[in-house]
Amino acid sequence: MEIARADASLATLTLIQSVLVMETIQSYASEEQKKKFFPEIIDFQIISSWALIEPLVGSDAANITTSVKKASDGYVLNGGKRWIGSANRDVTIVWARNEESKKIEGFFVPKGTPGVEVEVIQNKLAMRTIQNCNISYKDALIPLENKLPGADLGFASINKLLENSRIFVAWITVGLALGVYD
Numbered sequence: 001m002e003i004a005r006a007d008a009s010l011a012t013l014t015l016i017q018s019v020l021v022m023e024t025i026q027s028y029a030s031e032e033q034k035k036k037f038f039p040e041i042i043d044f045q046i047i048s049s050w051a052l053i054e055p056l057v058g059s060d061a062a063n064i065t066t067s068v069k070k071a072s073d074g075y076v077l078n079g080g081k082r083w084i085g086s087a088n089r090d091v092t093i094v095w096a097r098n099e100e101s102k103k104i105e106g107f108f109v110p111k112g113t114p115g116v117e118v119e120v121i122q123n124k125l126a127m128r129t130i131q132n133c134n135i136s137y138k139d140a141l142i143p144l145e146n147k148l149p150g151a152d153l154g155f156a157s158i159n160k161l162l163e164n165s166r167i168f169v170a171w172i173t174v175g176l177a178l179g180v181y182d
Helices: 004-005 008-028 031-042 155-181
Strands: 048-051 067-071 074-085 091-098 104-110 116-120 133-143
Touching: 004 008, 004 155, 008 031, 008 048, 008 074, 008 091, 008 116, 008 155, 067 155, 074 091, 074 104, 091 133, 104 133
Parallel strands: 048 091, 067 091
Antiparallel strands: 067 074, 074 133, 091 104, 116 133
């Protein structure tokens, strides 16, 4: 609330990094992934993002179309995401539908992964600290170790995370109202 009182953009960055990403790691990452990502994300040494929203379905998580399929040396990701805050930064947790099982699964996708194109959305009027991006995936090969092994509940995996983040969205609006009042 206090961060939003001063800057909604910074509060949103904090929400993504500290709630959506950290809770995803805490709930669904392997011990090795937790050791690799947790310390740097918690200290904001790396900036992370959380990619769910898509151009054609918005935030309708149950109907995402970005797909992933198993390959011999990892997973192949195809599709696109829209309005993803900080996707041009260090690492993104991407949600995609498994072509075989039809379940929604999560993956760590580091910046610079071949087959991943990130475009910053220009000319925004508000919340400019956090750059929103369009992302496209074209046969992007994601290593086996980048799959979130605990996120095998399909839509329920995402729903749990979104449910927990909603209280923080409410606190951001309270902080904004206090800032305006001040």
